[in-house]
Amino acid sequence: MRNFTLITALLLCSLSWISVSASESHTVEVQSGGDVSLMCSNISSTPTQTEWFRVINRTKTSCVSSMYGSDSEASYCDGFQNGFEMSSNISTIFLNITRVNSSDSGLYFCGCNKINHTVLVNATYLQVQGVSESDIGVDSNTEKGSDGMTNVMYVILGVLTVFLTIVIIVLTVKNRKLQTGTADL
Structure with a gap:
């Protein structure tokens, strides 16, 4: 019974770690005013509609661009016509951003249409470092808010892991007492 309890506790702890790891996205850092290329795997073996999205204010998803296959021209959604260039080849879908500024920081998703x-396919968090002249007056609280939200998630998952471990220990002790009481009869 002791081995079962230990295995269960370790499994719960590892599941908490896995869920935190899986929820994290790949982060790309770039200096303000520089250029960056975001990439994701092209999971379709045939020409299909591929798209880039961006999360705004942690609640609203916005279309960035889309294209059909690697030979077509990309179309860009409102607000993403200047400085954004989408391209694709057989294995990778690219989103090139030129002269980035802090307003370009955020979580970008790449996807394709399958059936x-x-x-x-994946998520990339673009973190723009430094301040350029074009950034003056731009609110950069989105980046700080995202880091704060991640820290809150770690704390919640940590507390939940400790709580579940305590529950398992208490239940194990109660079970052992019941088994000992039954053996004495």
Whole structure:
């Protein structure tokens, strides 16, 4: 019984770690005013509609660009016509951003249409470092808010892991007492 309890506790701790790891996105850092290329795997073996999205204010998803296959011209959504260039080859879908500024910071998703459903391939958090002249007056609280939210998630998962470990220990002790009481009869 002791081995079962230890294995269960270790499994719960490792599941908490896995869920935190899986929820994190790849981060790309770039200096303000520089250029960056975001990439994701092209999971379709045939020409399909591919798209880039961006999360705004941690709640609203906005279209950045889309294209059909690697030979077509990309179309850009409102607000993303200047400085953004989408391209694709057989294995990779690119989103090139020139002269980035802090307003370009955020979580970008790449996806494609498979069997009439959009499949999100991966997420990339773009973190713009430094301040350029074009950044003056731009609010950079989005970046700080994202880091704060991640820290809150770590604390919640840590507390939950400790709580579940305590519950397992208490239940193990109660079970052992019941087994000992039954053996004495």
